[in-house]
Amino acid sequence: MKTIKEKHSLVMRWTHWVNFPILTVMIWSGMLIYWANDEYKITIFGHTYVRFFPDWYYNLLHIPARLAEGMAFHFLFMWFFTLNGIFYVAYTIISGAWRELVPQKKSWKEAWLVLLHDLHIRKMAPPQNKYNAAQRIAYTAIIVMGIGSVITGLAIYKPVQFYYLTWLCGGYHFARIIHFALTLGYVFFFVIHVVQVVIAGWNNFRSVISGFEVVNTDAPKKLAKDE
Amino acid sequence: MSNPEEEKKPKAEVAVQKQINRRNFISFGTFAVLGVAAFGGWKSLYNSAIETTGITGGAHKPLRRALNKSELFFRNFFSNNHLVKTYPKSMAAKKVRQNTNIGSDSKLDADNWRLQVKKLSGEVLAITLDEIKSLPKTDLVFDFKCVEGWDQIQHWGGVRFVDFVEHFGLEPETKLNYVGMETPDKGYYVGLDMDSAMHPQTILAYEVNDMPLPVGHGAPLRLIIPVKYGIKNLKRIGSINFSNHRPHDYWAEQGYDYYSGL
Numbered sequence: 001m002k003t004i005k006e007k008h009s010l011v012m013r014w015t016h017w018v019n020f021p022i023l024t025v026m027i028w029s030g031m032l033i034y035w036a037n038d039e040y041k042i043t044i045f046g047h048t049y050v051r052f053f054p055d056w057y058y059n060l061l062h063i064p065a066r067l068a069e070g071m072a073f074h075f076l077f078m079w080f081f082t083l084n085g086i087f088y089v090a091y092t093i094i095s096g097a098w099r100e101l102v103p104q105k106k107s108w109k110e111a112w113l114v115l116l117h118d119l120h121i122r123k124m125a126p127p128q129n130k131y132n133a134a135q136r137i138a139y140t141a142i143i144v145m146g147i148g149s150v151i152t153g154l155a156i157y158k159p160v161q162f163y164y165l166t167w168l169c170g171g172y173h174f175a176r177i178i179h180f181a182l183t184l185g186y187v188f189f190f191v192i193h194v195v196q197v198v199i200a201g202w203n204n205f206r207s208v209i210s211g212f213e214v215v216n217t218d219a220p221k222k223l224a225k226d227e
Numbered sequence: 228m229s230n231p232e233e234e235k236k237p238k239a240e241v242a243v244q245k246q247i248n249r250r251n252f253i254s255f256g257t258f259a260v261l262g263v264a265a266f267g268g269w270k271s272l273y274n275s276a277i278e279t280t281g282i283t284g285g286a287h288k289p290l291r292r293a294l295n296k297s298e299l300f301f302r303n304f305f306s307n308n309h310l311v312k313t314y315p316k317s318m319a320a321k322k323v324r325q326n327t328n329i330g331s332d333s334k335l336d337a338d339n340w341r342l343q344v345k346k347l348s349g350e351v352l353a354i355t356l357d358e359i360k361s362l363p364k365t366d367l368v369f370d371f372k373c374v375e376g377w378d379q380i381q382h383w384g385g386v387r388f389v390d391f392v393e394h395f396g397l398e399p400e401t402k403l404n405y406v407g408m409e410t411p412d413k414g415y416y417v418g419l420d421m422d423s424a425m426h427p428q429t430i431l432a433y434e435v436n437d438m439p440l441p442v443g444h445g446a447p448l449r450l451i452i453p454v455k456y457g458i459k460n461l462k463r464i465g466s467i468n469f470s471n472h473r474p475h476d477y478w479a480e481q482g483y484d485y486y487s488g489l
Binding site for chain 2: 036
């Protein structure tokens with residue numbers, strides 16, 4: 001028989017879906033800003049492999065020559081990004097949800113087993129509660145990254161008033177590089193995240209909107225009878 | 228024989244299914260409505276009217292309001308004790324980057340150049356470069372930051388704005404909220420909040436790398452204000468005025484933040 005199993009709280013669902021468009025706007029407006037001084041590239045032994053970003057990419061997204069507009073959007077949505085993040089972190093702490101989220105000692109080893117399982121190399125996945133070990137690491141890392149974006153952002157935004165943050169981030173240049181790299185990290189996270197959600201299927205996806213999963217309780221009963 | 232368990236089961240199952248459907252309907256419905264509302268909100272922000280150009284211009288109206296609100300918030304963190312990091316002279320760039328020459332592209336009449344300071348009394352001081360050079364000189368080697376995102380360690384020399392104010396008896400003027408500076412041809416102009424102008428590292432510079440300013444770097448006198456982006460560091464200052472209202476500002480008219488503080 002089908003039963004409803006509560007999974008995600010309203011706060012978790014709210015902050016998750018609010019964050020998605022905000023982060024999208026932040027990344028887009030960040031690119032409008034970055035265009036004005038696009039100096040980052042990946043060069044190994046004198047050969048440039050990746051230049052951020054190629055001209056066709058800039059033109060496709062209508063990025064060139066919109067620095068002032070990019071800054072204006074960025075410095076409005078930074079508030080929403082930060083407040084939404086604070087709301088989520090405060091909620092996980094107060095509700096105790098952090099216990100399901102923060103990696104445990106065994107998570108590091110288990111995450112490897114989860115990866116092997118996901119890649120169909122290993123048959124059995126380690127037992128888990130709400131989140132498996134790899135999820136614990138990923139969902140905690142993404143919060144740490146978010147905090148990193150806010151701190152490096154402030155370090156670039158007010159490097160004189162918040163000089164200690166700029167110092168903490170290894171200086172103005174390095175803070176800007178981390179700020180940029182974290183953004184690449186979000187894109188990487190997003191791709192993996194979406195693939196995983198697609199593989200996990202409808203029941204899992206629905207739980208992030210409606211909050212519950214449908215569990216079929218017949219299966220364990222039958223097992224009991226067979227015994 | 229009827230089994231009471233089996234008769235009960237479908238009923239319970241139907242009830243659960245009903246509840247699942249109901250909750251799905253509510254949650255997905257809410258999700259869709261909020262999603263459409265968010266998209267609509269974004270659209271209206273993205274297409275919101277551009278402000279009419281006055282002291283500021285070129286920005287979407289709601290975004291300009293946000294810039295001004297953010298300014299108020301971050302001004303709480305401003306302090307004269309927060310100094311820009313300084314470097315040894317040896318680290319200063321030999322080839323100092325030059326981005327634009329707006330307002331200083333006409334020929335400089337160095338002999339007739341005077342710094343005009345409009346006092347509250349209506350009196351206008353006409354100060355020569357030699358007078359300014361006779362004041363105590365301050366050297367500053369710091370990381371100059373452009374709004375575009377680049378920065379460069381540069382070495383500037385000149386008189387601190389606070390020293391300048393003291394020498395010329397401009398204390399009453401500094402009780403006002405803003406300082407405005409303009410090039411002689413009025414082609415470039417900046418507005419500065421008084422706190423930033425009176426910051427101990429704000430200087431009226433006449434030297435770069437121990438040499439008199441070349442024309443491209445704002446000869447004969449330029450503003451170096453490390454608590455602002457480069458856009459506020461006016462080259463070839465022609466006049467200085469004081470006001471309780473924001474003086475006009477070249478880049479604030481082009482959609483940039485009026486404050487542009489670091």
